[in-house]
Amino acid sequence: MNGNQTITSAGAKRKPLLSGRKAEMLRSPTFWGGIGWKIFRFVLLLGLTYMILLPFFSKIASAFMSQSDLYDSMVKFIPRNPTLENILFVFDYVNYPEGFLNSLWFSTACALLGVLSACLTGYGLAAFKFRGRGILFALVVLTMVIPPQTIQISSFIKFKYFDILGIIQLLTGSPLALNNSPLPMILLALTGFGIKNGLYIFIMRQFFTTLPAELSEAAEVDGASTARTFFQIILPTARPLGMTIFLLAFSWQWLDIYYAATFYPQFNFLATSVGKIANSMTDSFGQLYDHSAKQSMIINTNLLLIILPLMVLYLVAQKQFIQGVERSGIVG
Template sequence: MELQKATARTKRAWLGNGGHRLRSKAQNALWTLFRYGIISGICFVIIYPIIRKIAVAIMDKQDIYNPTIFLIPQNFTLDNIKTAMKVLNYFPTLGNTLVFVTITMLFTTISCALAGYGFARFHFPGKNILFGLAILTILIPANTLMVPMYLHFRSFDFLGIIHLLTGNEGINLINTYWPTTISALTANGLKAGLFIYIFRQFFRGLPKEIEESALIDGAGGFKTFFRIMLPNAVPPLITVLLFSFVWQYNDSFYTSLYMSEMNLMPTMVASIAANANTVAQSMLPGGYDPNVKIDPNYIAMIVDTGILLVIVPLLVLYLFVQRYFVESVERSGIVG
């Protein structure tokens, strides 16, 4: 009897453990399905506009009013891409933009790294106040500083030297690359406050023994920074380089404020609708005729195609650097 009871208890315990394992597997499966459902939904919301623009880019204009077409065109064509390239003056504009953005990115990264290193390692009067003001630039909307910034570079003068030498109020730097270049060199460019904070947090985490060893070897502040500290700051460097490149490439506020007449992508995108209408009219069989009204839906197709062409370089860049970007964000001062 005792053996039978023990066997029955063992059987019930085994069945109970099996039921518990089944419930755990079912719960894990449900959680996995729920998680993938949420991720898929978020990805669809993000990717759907790009998929829609790709479909529009290869769609013939006769498919605009076809209610049976959704994402997959019935008549494929590359005419929209060719027209959008003509509207944007694509390759010359892209080349100018990439050169300008790359130079600005490098200047911004170096100047913000120097500022962040100074705030992290050196002690001087008003250090905390100055760092607080640098962080405050992240919170203040750029629109509130638009007028003084424009006037500053409209009559640019460094400590009154230009007025003293020439008698003029200053040099007009508007519609040149100098306003953005000067801002980048002085760690006062686009999102510079955030970049300074990232570098400061990283340099504060490095051991001071590194600098003490360099000091014993006779290295000064700049030599220590460029030869020892900066090579160790690869994670924040990659983070700031990529953020600076993408934000400067997409920036329309400062570009329209300082360089509204320059051949850059943000200025071309701002006027893409008007330019698309002009190009479409010039492509009429009888030549340019401003009295002929172009179908606004066709203009919208050209605009969507142009925007897709503008973001393609960023998508290509992300495909190549996304692994390094994720690793650098995890190891930089943004996290933790």
């Protein structure tokens, strides 16, 4: 932000030095619409870029810091005594390889199912006229609008005592306990009720409404079944947007601690390991170390290890991600 001020003040100072036509050019509105604006814009974007990347720098820095660096006032970003101690500690403490694999398969499964159900529901709502379609779409919006916290506890109970119309109770004598298993999240993603799935359905529906009806009609005239039309004609057109949603769904599932804590608290996800490490550190060192720099250092290291795979994924897929965003029918 200071950068902007220096730029403008430098421009103002230079003014009297310039004579005649140049000064006129500076005063003309096209200058500020031109070079002045360009410089301001660039500095602003650079400043914001710094702001967005700062958490990553700070995490990387603290991951390699030794304890003596913490209390060294000269050390800000570059540790004086770099060490792998923190990383090795966290890697070991949270059993990183196991957590990584767990998070990987679980996030992939949930994201894939979420995208699939969003495509199916979105296409159903967009391409077919049937009575009740408006109500169904309103229900999708409703699931987006109601805070997930409202149904957190009743969802927890629902899956702890899982039953459909009392059938399971009849067969086995007691309802199924599905909590502490991956099933709740998988089932929710499959039916479009996982993390932010309402949003995915909404976006997909908006996209499919922009597709011309001729596309599916032509396929039908050629004798393709509805299923074939959907999988071979419609879905490929939605690929860029589907990729974007997959990336979002994967990342949000990867970082989720809320649903994990509700349905699967004992499972070793990467994201939930932070809570465990934070709690156990306060337990073992007492209140003294709560919110201390050491604890913060360890948590930062853990967060870095969690987001590192996501960063790699984002860097690999960002081109497609941005394309999907730009071509999406979010606009309606």
